[in-house]
Amino acid sequence: MAETTRRAQTPTERIRERAPRVVVIGDLLLDGWWSGTIGRIAREAPAPVVDLNAREHVPGGAANTAVNLAALGARVAAVGLVGDDEAGRILREALADAGVDVSRVRAIAGARTTTKVRVSAGEQVIVRIDDSEPDPWPAPALDALIDDVATASADADAQVVCDYGSLLGDEIVERLAALPRPALRVVDAHDARRLRALRPELVTPNAAEAELLAGESLGSGEQRAERAAELSERIREAAGARAAVVTLDRDGTVLLAPGATPVRTRAHPYPEKQASGAGDVFVAALTAAHASGEPLESAVALAQRAADVAVQRVGTCVCGLDELERAAGAELAVVDQDLLAARLDEHRARGDRIVFTNGCFDVLHRGHTASLRQAASLGDVLVVAVNSDASVRRLKGEERPVNGERDRADVIAALACVDYVTIFTEDTPRELIRRLRPHVYAKGGDYTPEMLAETAAADEIGAEIAILDYVADHSTTQIIGRIREVASDGARR
Incomplete structure (x- = not known):
């Protein structure tokens, strides 16, 4: 490692x-x-x-x-x-x-x-x-x-x-x-x-x-x-x-x-x-x-x-x-999946260890950045797959996402620890994992391997599953809730 x-x-x-x-x-x-x-x-x-x-x-x-x-x-x-x-x-x-x-x-x-x-x-x-x-x-x-x-x-x-x-x-x-x-x-x-x-x-x-x-x-x-x-x-x-x-x-x-x-x-x-x-x-x-x-x-x-x-x-x-x-x-x-697959083939040929993770990343917070830095430390190349807007709506409800898919992807791409970002339209990136064949599939610490829909796909390609440390009291839902409370209090005043 x-x-x-x-x-x-x-x-x-x-x-x-x-x-x-x-x-x-x-x-x-x-x-x-x-x-x-x-x-x-x-x-x-x-x-x-x-x-x-x-x-x-x-x-x-x-x-x-x-x-x-x-x-x-x-x-x-x-x-x-x-x-x-x-x-x-x-x-x-x-x-x-x-x-x-x-x-x-x-x-x-x-x-x-x-x-x-x-x-x-x-x-x-x-x-x-x-x-x-x-x-x-x-x-x-x-x-x-x-x-x-x-x-x-x-x-x-x-x-x-x-x-x-x-x-x-x-x-x-x-x-x-x-x-x-x-x-x-x-x-x-x-x-x-x-x-x-x-x-x-x-x-x-x-x-x-x-x-x-x-x-x-x-x-x-x-x-x-x-x-x-x-x-x-x-x-x-x-x-x-x-x-x-x-x-x-x-x-x-x-x-x-x-x-x-x-x-x-x-x-x-x-x-x-x-x-x-x-x-x-x-x-x-x-x-x-x-x-x-x-x-x-x-x-x-x-x-x-x-x-x-x-x-x-x-x-x-x-x-x-x-x-x-x-x-x-x-x-x-921020690249499409065809181009990303070609780039990762080259990294593999050079012996680089590829780490893959995914998420909505609707409102970026310290929990996200801590997890991404930890994921990056597991290999040489970090790939982050971001849920499309339609996918976020299906997973989180019609009021989400707060930020559009390209904005969310660009913010993630600007982080120094991230090498590549791509946007996927499915609810889970199982097919993308099969296509990109990372060495490590990393996921936030509020999950276990048994809970992950992606585990089977990772197992098929022989990828290691890494559960990242969990940062308590940092979630997008909580942050959006606090913003709405402040806005509501301001409106009442």
Whole structure:
């Protein structure tokens, strides 16, 4: 038995510790964000005149994915081609300033660096001006690109291939497919069918791109996730990928993996911002987490959170590890049962001793915290299952719970001794115990093993049953009763 609780490592801590080496290959763009005011209409045409007061240039496309990976603590090398022009110089300098290795970003004489300038007034983008190279990249530059990919990938943990249609022609894809590769390859492409030969572990199409892969419409709204799950095999097969994460903008994502139940994440939409590149943030966080050893389900959840953070700001999206860590907090500790099962499998593989307990935790009090600290001391990882609102009503009556299920779960997740929290809908967590297979089932001291409905389930999986010390005169019912007495006395006065 562990004498002290060793808190489970969070996904962000794992990225920070591992600092994975990632190679980003693809279309390196320069984004421009120009803003000003409109006070008149042009004489020569019915067009608004924007008086500029600010200009900003930042990496875009594959370059933004590289910047986000660096911001998340990865060691990043960018591989690609830019023009030997002012835009190319600005882009290379911006990448280097962000901590990206640009030694394999080649500036090609006579070529033009693709730029995308957004001009806005107030909070509205008025126009986007795209300036790109119309001619193919010269053959010697593409030969050098292949050599650079091979060199940069030799000691990499992961490779991200970002394809927007201007760099990776069919011949280059075939040559890339023949090269040695890292254990993890992620493809983010407008048309992943073109990159099928790369046989990626993971592709990240949006809804429209998934429809290209599936060959049919996904519908609209929440229906898209359900339809993508039904078409999982077709989507993955068309992309040549082991797994796919279909991103559904404001509706979150759905993870499609062979032989597994599709896993959803939910976005936290914010009012519309002038933001671009949330998909780059998602891909970067997903890659950094998975390359650091985080299970795919957990990596997707972290990537969703990173995208939620990034879209709150105007401009090309970037999310750093520190702000992701702050934003994740308790939210990453409250997980659904699919994700929790995957995380606990990993803990078991590391030899961690898993402790499980449950309760309503309607009004948190000293009896609860004492029991949870004691439960945590029985192993390495403490999992707390919280009754859903409907379950509490069935057990405690229609006037309960006082606090909703998510509020109760978040409060429990904020306790230092707790590693994971999940919400269950049944009256007792018997099926959840069977599924999660903890080493210890712990319950408050006002019970005996014979009284517990969960005893049979614990016995089936060989779990030890631990009865925790009882803290007298501390119960939720008593506390609610005292609050009502005080309120009643105040009303009479």
